[in-house]
Amino acid sequence: MTRPLADELTRTRLEDGAESDPFAHDAKRGKIAKPKRKRTVTDEKILEVQDLHVTFRTYGGTVQAVRGVTFDLFKGETLAIVGESGCGKSVTSNAIMGLIQQPPGKITSKGVRFKSKDLTKLSKKEMRKIQGVDISMIFQDPMTALNPTLTIGEQLTEGVKQHKNLSGAEAKKRAVEMLDLVGIPNPEERLKQYPHQFSGGMRQRIVIAIALICEPELLIADEPTTALDVTIQAQILDLFEEIQAKTGVSIILITHDLGVVAKIADRIAVMYAGKVVETGTKREIFYTANHPYTRGLLNSVPRLDLKEEELVPIDGTPPDLFSPPAGCPFAPRCPFAMEVCARVYPEPTHLSATQKVDCWLQDERAKKLIQDGAFAH
Amino acid sequence: MGRYIIKRFLMMLMTIFIIATLTFFLMHAVPGSPLETERTTNEAIQANLEKFYKLDQPLYVQYFDYMKSLATFDFGPSIKDPNRTVNELLERGFPISFELGIITIIIAVLSGVLLGILAALRHNKLLDYGAMAFAVIGISIPNFVMATLLIQQLAVTWNIFPPATWKSPMHMVLPVLALATGPMAIIARLTRSSMLEVLTQDYIKMARAKGIKPVRIVFRHALRNAMMPVVTIMGTLLAGILTGTFVIEKIFAIPGMGKYFVDSINNRDYPVIMGTTVFYSAFLIFMLFLVDIVYGILDPRIKLHKKEGDV
Numbered sequence: 001m002t003r004p005l006a007d008e009l010t011r012t013r014l015e016d017g018a019e020s021d022p023f024a025h026d027a028k029r030g031k032i033a034k035p036k037r038k039r040t041v042t043d044e045k046i047l048e049v050q051d052l053h054v055t056f057r058t059y060g061g062t063v064q065a066v067r068g069v070t071f072d073l074f075k076g077e078t079l080a081i082v083g084e085s086g087c088g089k090s091v092t093s094n095a096i097m098g099l100i101q102q103p104p105g106k107i108t109s110k111g112v113r114f115k116s117k118d119l120t121k122l123s124k125k126e127m128r129k130i131q132g133v134d135i136s137m138i139f140q141d142p143m144t145a146l147n148p149t150l151t152i153g154e155q156l157t158e159g160v161k162q163h164k165n166l167s168g169a170e171a172k173k174r175a176v177e178m179l180d181l182v183g184i185p186n187p188e189e190r191l192k193q194y195p196h197q198f199s200g201g202m203r204q205r206i207v208i209a210i211a212l213i214c215e216p217e218l219l220i221a222d223e224p225t226t227a228l229d230v231t232i233q234a235q236i237l238d239l240f241e242e243i244q245a246k247t248g249v250s251i252i253l254i255t256h257d258l259g260v261v262a263k264i265a266d267r268i269a270v271m272y273a274g275k276v277v278e279t280g281t282k283r284e285i286f287y288t289a290n291h292p293y294t295r296g297l298l299n300s301v302p303r304l305d306l307k308e309e310e311l312v313p314i315d316g317t318p319p320d321l322f323s324p325p326a327g328c329p330f331a332p333r334c335p336f337a338m339e340v341c342a343r344v345y346p347e348p349t350h351l352s353a354t355q356k357v358d359c360w361l362q363d364e365r366a367k368k369l370i371q372d373g374a375f376a377h
Numbered sequence: 378m379g380r381y382i383i384k385r386f387l388m389m390l391m392t393i394f395i396i397a398t399l400t401f402f403l404m405h406a407v408p409g410s411p412l413e414t415e416r417t418t419n420e421a422i423q424a425n426l427e428k429f430y431k432l433d434q435p436l437y438v439q440y441f442d443y444m445k446s447l448a449t450f451d452f453g454p455s456i457k458d459p460n461r462t463v464n465e466l467l468e469r470g471f472p473i474s475f476e477l478g479i480i481t482i483i484i485a486v487l488s489g490v491l492l493g494i495l496a497a498l499r500h501n502k503l504l505d506y507g508a509m510a511f512a513v514i515g516i517s518i519p520n521f522v523m524a525t526l527l528i529q530q531l532a533v534t535w536n537i538f539p540p541a542t543w544k545s546p547m548h549m550v551l552p553v554l555a556l557a558t559g560p561m562a563i564i565a566r567l568t569r570s571s572m573l574e575v576l577t578q579d580y581i582k583m584a585r586a587k588g589i590k591p592v593r594i595v596f597r598h599a600l601r602n603a604m605m606p607v608v609t610i611m612g613t614l615l616a617g618i619l620t621g622t623f624v625i626e627k628i629f630a631i632p633g634m635g636k637y638f639v640d641s642i643n644n645r646d647y648p649v650i651m652g653t654t655v656f657y658s659a660f661l662i663f664m665l666f667l668v669d670i671v672y673g674i675l676d677p678r679i680k681l682h683k684k685e686g687d688v
Contacts, residue, residue, distance in 0.1 A: 097586055099582060099585060099586060127588075128588040128589075128590070129588065130588070131585070131586055131587065131588030132586060132587035132588035132589075133588060136586070136587075137583070137586040139579055139582070139583055139586075140579075141579060144578060144579040144580065145579045145580055145583045146580055146583075147580040147584070147598050147602070148580075148602065148676070148677070148678060149601045149602055149675065149676060149677060150597070150598070150601075158587070158589060158593070158597075159587045159588065159589070162588070162589060162590065162593075163588060194677040194678070196677070196678045207583070210583075210587065
């Protein structure tokens with residue numbers, strides 16, 4: 001992905017809720033005032049993932065969970081990785097985070113560079129100096145992500161104590177600051193309590209505080225709102241935006257919830273069967289998506305502005321990743337599939353400086369179909 | 378907490394009272410008497426002896442008399458060994474039995490937990506298979522067979538350890554080993570399986586994502602959660618070790634309480650049966666109480682007492 005224009009390279013965005021995203025208004029409900037805030041996305045690449053493959057050896061055979069994922073992440077940016085269950089989005093994030101057990105897992109790539117350091121080449125010990133310090137992770141279910149037998153104070157401070165060599169008192173002070181930042185009242189007293197004494201939303205705030213305590217530059221959030229109810233979801237997403245404005249942290253957001261994506265993502269990568277099939281800015285994906293799968297995803301989300309329209313599900317199921325197809329994995333479910341689709345995987349087509357799609361429909365020999373209006377929406 | 382302890386203490390007293398009552402009547406229901414011997418005794422002497430030990434009185438009178446003295450911790454004299462009171466026997470035997478039991482528990486828990494952790498961390502590798510094979514053998518061999526095997530190999534054939542009695546640390550090795558193998562194997566298997574389960578939990582993944590050192594993840598994050606099932610079966614294991622001491626003490630000629638307990642039953646030595654049974658039960662009940670306390674310490678979600686406002 002390239003961004004050639006200088007004025008696009010460093011852009012300052014003013015979000016004031018006036019954006020006309022089709023999903024924005026439903027994500028905004030339940031919230032009274034949205035504070036104006038500035039976020040800065042720079043041209044500095046913080047993470048470059050090139051041709052990442054992850055396979056797992058199992059008794060049933062080898063699963064190719066991730067099959068050549070390539071994307072970049074810029075400093076201060078929020079990239080959403082979207083896709084249905086089993087498409088490899090969590091495996092991708094775990095691979096970046098160094099959480100894939102090898103064996104049974106196996107990672108190959110042309111590089112997963114975090115600030116020019118190849119994460120796949122680091123030893124476990126070197127990786128531990130990055131985990132939780134430079135790159136942090138937020139897990140899906142706050143009910144299970146916290147250790148039930150340790151106080152949240154200990155779970156908050158153990159990271160800074162180990163990585164930054166802070167004394168107990170300093171670490172505690174830092175923990176109180178973090179709980180304050182994520183909006184937990186009475187942080188001093190709360191430090192002594194155990195996870196079961198907190199509600200789900202509070203626990204997710206604590207998980208976020210733990211992830212942020214060492215001031216990471218990259219935050220990987222693996223479905224951070226999936227386990228929460230809708231009002232708490234909105235609060236947590238607001239918190240993400242607030243934290244990003246304050247700290248300038250880059251965020252990779254793994255989700256299958258397009259409402260969440262519409263709210264906080266800058267760019268979107270759509271994954272299907274272990275591959276990124278389309279990437280683009282939020283606007284490009286929501287308005288000019290070109291991959292039939294992306295369109296299918298968008299059509300299967302309820303929209304408030306089109307009340308009469310029925311939801312259109314995508315027929316069929318994702319391919320078996322024990323023996324993935326040679327061609328486009330979406331071909332069997334794709335209403336526009338051509339003969340070539342099932343045989344050869346398409347080369348990426350760059351539709352704009354930021355939008356890229358892997359689809360044979362972009363080939364000049366296939367253009368007639370699109371002009372016929374079959375793909376219009 | 379205080380209220381909980383008082384409640385538990387009263388329940389413990391109740392349990393001991395029931396055990397004492399049951400033992401008393403069961404013991405008298407068994408044919409024979411402490412005064413019966415192979416030699417025929419003069420009937421007058423027999424009657425005198427019965428009168429002396431109040432065995433001629435109705436059973437309920439004997440029962441109330443016994444309960445009264447039990448309440449003052451007076452277990453009475455031994456009938457077979459008139460020079461000693463049951464209290465003296467307990468005072469002499471208990472420290473030795475206690476030593477044997479406690480060392481066994483410590484060895485069994487420490488080595489069992491360690492073996493379980495190692496097996497879990499090396500899941501499906503040689504160490505795991507080795508440890509579990511060892512554990513199956515340990516569970517399958519009864520402690521008295523184990524004791525005989527150990528004496529034969531380590532004491533008789535190789536002459537490394539003394540075969541019997543209880544004098545020096547060297548003397549303790551074989552009886553403790555014989556008694557600890559079974560519980561250790563059970564603890565090892567349990568620790569392994571619960572450790573394997575805990576290691577797949579999200580909070581362990583999160584600790585790894587935080588870059589926490591593996592040693593700390595295992596001992597601080599995983600072990601405490603993995604110990605819950607182990608603590609749960611500790612009660613059963615304690616009872617097993619306690620009864621195991623009877624046999625082991627007999628085999629290794631250890632002058633502990635177990636010897637008196639077994640002998641007293643053979644001899645129908647009523648006061649000694651009562652004394653040792655009540656004492657053993659009280660001890661076991663107390664240990665179970667400790668296990669419950671440990672449970673509450675390990676898992677903050679388990680509350681032993683209810684505070685106002687708690688959900």
